[in-house]
Amino acid sequence: MEFEHKKFGKCVLKDLTQKMLEDFHLDMKGKENQPLSVWRGDSVRAAVKQEFLLEPKWTLEDVDNANPGHIIWLADCIAKLFSEAMHLDPLS
Secondary structure, eight states, X not given: OEEXXXXXXXXXXXXXXHHHHHHHHHHHXXXXXXXXXXXXXXXXXXXXXXXXXXXXXXXXXXXXXXXXXXXXXXXXXXXXXXXXXHOOOTTO
């Protein structure tokens, strides 16, 4: 899945597998009560760690040093990927 932003560039994410979904949810377990800014940063770190964030090609340190707006946008892209991957059309 690919997204583009005029300020932040591209966000390219791998298609999810069941294993990737499980690993992401395990990485995020227990973080639902964290402030949203922390949750978003952790979701981008999990995507980097699990290597399904293809572009930008970041390290965990890059996440720590990123512009907060960029993190918000990347976290939203990740959320859209998961939403689409888990969507079942009831009419299919």
